[in-house]
Amino acid sequence: MAVFTEVTQAEAQALLSRLDLGTLSSLRGITAGIENTNYFVSSERGDYVLTVFERLSFEQLPFYLRLMQHLARKGVAVPDPQADATGEILHSIQGKPAAVVNRLRGGHQLAPDLFHCEQVGAGLARMHLAGQDFPLQQANLRGLAWWRETVPVVLPYLDAPQAELIGAELSFQNALAASAEVAELPRGPIHADLFRDNVMFDGLPGRERLSGFFDFYFAGVDSFLFDLSVCINDWCIDLASGRLDEQRAQAFVNAYESVRPLSGAEHRLLPGMLRAAALRFWISRLWDFHLPRDAALLKPHDPTHFERVLRARIAEPWHALKD
Numbered sequence: 274m275a276v277f278t279e280v281t282q283a284e285a286q287a288l289l290s291r292l293d294l295g296t297l298s299s300l301r302g303i304t305a306g307i308e309n310t311n312y313f314v315s316s317e318r319g320d321y322v323l324t325v326f327e328r329l330s331f332e333q334l335p336f337y338l339r340l341m342q343h344l345a346r347k348g349v350a351v352p353d354p355q356a357d358a359t360g361e362i363l364h365s366i367q368g369k370p371a372a373v374v375n376r377l378r379g380g381h382q383l384a385p386d387l388f389h390c391e392q393v394g395a396g397l398a399r400m401h402l403a404g405q406d407f408p409l410q411q412a413n414l415r416g417l418a419w420w421r422e423t424v425p426v427v428l429p430y431l432d433a434p435q436a437e438l439i440g441a442e443l444s445f446q447n448a449l450a451a452s453a454e455v456a457e458l459p460r461g462p463i464h465a466d467l468f469r470d471n472v473m474f475d476g477l478p479g480r481e482r483l484s485g486f487f488d489f490y491f492a493g494v495d496s497f498l499f500d501l502s503v504c505i506n507d508w509c510i511d512l513a514s515g516r517l518d519e520q521r522a523q524a525f526v527n528a529y530e531s532v533r534p535l536s537g538a539e540h541r542l543l544p545g546m547l548r549a550a551a552l553r554f555w556i557s558r559l560w561d562f563h564l565p566r567d568a569a570l571l572k573p574h575d576p577t578h579f580e581r582v583l584r585a586r587i588a589e590p591w592h593a594l595k596d
């Protein structure tokens with residue numbers, strides 16, 4: 274559990290009052306997540322999530338919050354940031370940026386089957402299309418520039434084979450990113466962290482329906498193919514080995530393509546982008562693991578998982594079949 278900032282009842286109530294959301298009936302620190310402080314907050318008006326942002330600044334946050342608002346207004350199921358009387362959706366607690374969003378119903382599908390993968394694949398494509406006319410711009414802050422900056426920081430903690438792998442993969446990704454084909458990939462606002470624990474399903478077992486995507490705080494403008502690759506690496510794999518589950522991966526891609534067909538270049542670049550997505554999370558997990566911040570309770574994710582995923586993507590490049 275990550276509660277970096279302890280929020281008092283009085284502070285939560287003050288924010289609810291400012292948002293005209295009624296009287297606080299419960300305030301509970303959330304036992305998941307590693308980036309921000311999150312609380313479930315309830316009042317007679319409904320159930321909400323209060324987030325205190327630990328890394329993102331007041332300057333960076335409008336991109337994420339306005340993107341969620343933009344997508345929610347277009348009918349994509351994402352948390353809608355709550356506004357005060359002036360329309361402001363970015364607030365503050367203890368001098369840190371904070372927001373209140375509606376709580377999505379349901380729970381996570383941590384062992385997804387084809388049915389779940391299809392729903393997320395189609396939902397991801399709908400989100401990409403809905404975001405295309407979003408006017409604000411912000412780079413993916415966990416993109417190539419951050420990998421270049423962070424690999425030297427985590428390098429001292431790696432053994433020789435790991436150091437060799439991370440260096441070689443960074444070189445491969447540098448070259449890939451410099452290619453004309455990558456520069457021309459369709460781009461727009463992407464979620465960039467749409468793992469199983471950032472997606473909600475609601476309904477009876479076996480009939481769950483996608484109820485929403487949340488945790489947009491790694492979003493940025495990048496290629497849609499990168500977003501798709503992040504998802505495939507989490508939704509469509511054998512968790513023990515990191516190997517792809519080709520049936521689920523194909524179902525995910527088919528569902529995505531039923532809404533937004535991939536170009537020839539996107540198909541060709543998928544194996545390299547799956548590697549990029551694995552590298553991105555290997556680096557961030559190494560960083561969180563070896564250079565942790567203070568938190569009341571914090572359980573960093575296992576970096577070796579994404580080392581295995583990366584090795585598997587290199588050993589067995591995967592091309593989706595065209596629909």
Ligand SMILES: Nc1ncnc2c1ncn2[C@@H]1O[C@H](COP(=O)(O)OP(=O)(O)O)[C@@H](O)[C@H]1O
Nearest residue numbers: 303305306307308309322352375376377487488
């Ligand atoms: N809008 C929401 N609706 C429902 N549950 C949420 C919502 N936002 C966060 N949560 C819950 O809080 C947990 C942690 O949130 P998350 O955004 O992943 O944290 P972090 O920002 O630290 O990565 C999630 O796993 C989920 O259970």
Ligand SMILES: N[C@@H](CCOP(=O)(O)O)C(=O)O
Nearest residue numbers: 306307308466468488554574
């Ligand atoms: N999905 C990332 C971790 C990012 O944390 P989140 O709680 O914001 O999803 C990973 O698994 O490494």
